[in-house]
Amino acid sequence: MAAKNVPAHQMSLRDGVTLEIAHLKRLDRESVVELKFRIVNNTDRATSLKDLGIGFAHQLGQIALID
Numbered sequence: 001m002a003a004k005n006v007p008a009h010q011m012s013l014r015d016g017v018t019l020e021i022a023h024l025k026r027l028d029r030e031s032v033v034e035l036k037f038r039i040v041n042n043t044d045r046a047t048s049l050k051d052l053g054i055g056f057a058h059q060l061g062q063i064a065l066i067d
Helices: none
Strands: 010-014 017-026 033-041
Touching: none
Parallel strands: none
Antiparallel strands: 010 017, 017 033
């Protein structure tokens, strides 16, 4: 779903709204990956993770990492 002219660390979620990866790191002693991201909303319309199809209320969901 990435838009044209959007850097690899960003993903267009809808017109005017992007997800930007700020940090992605595998934790040394854990079988987990730490992800820090920000949602940039350049519209005048409020939105949520649920509205964007990537979460439930204020929790992220449906995220897969291909290693």
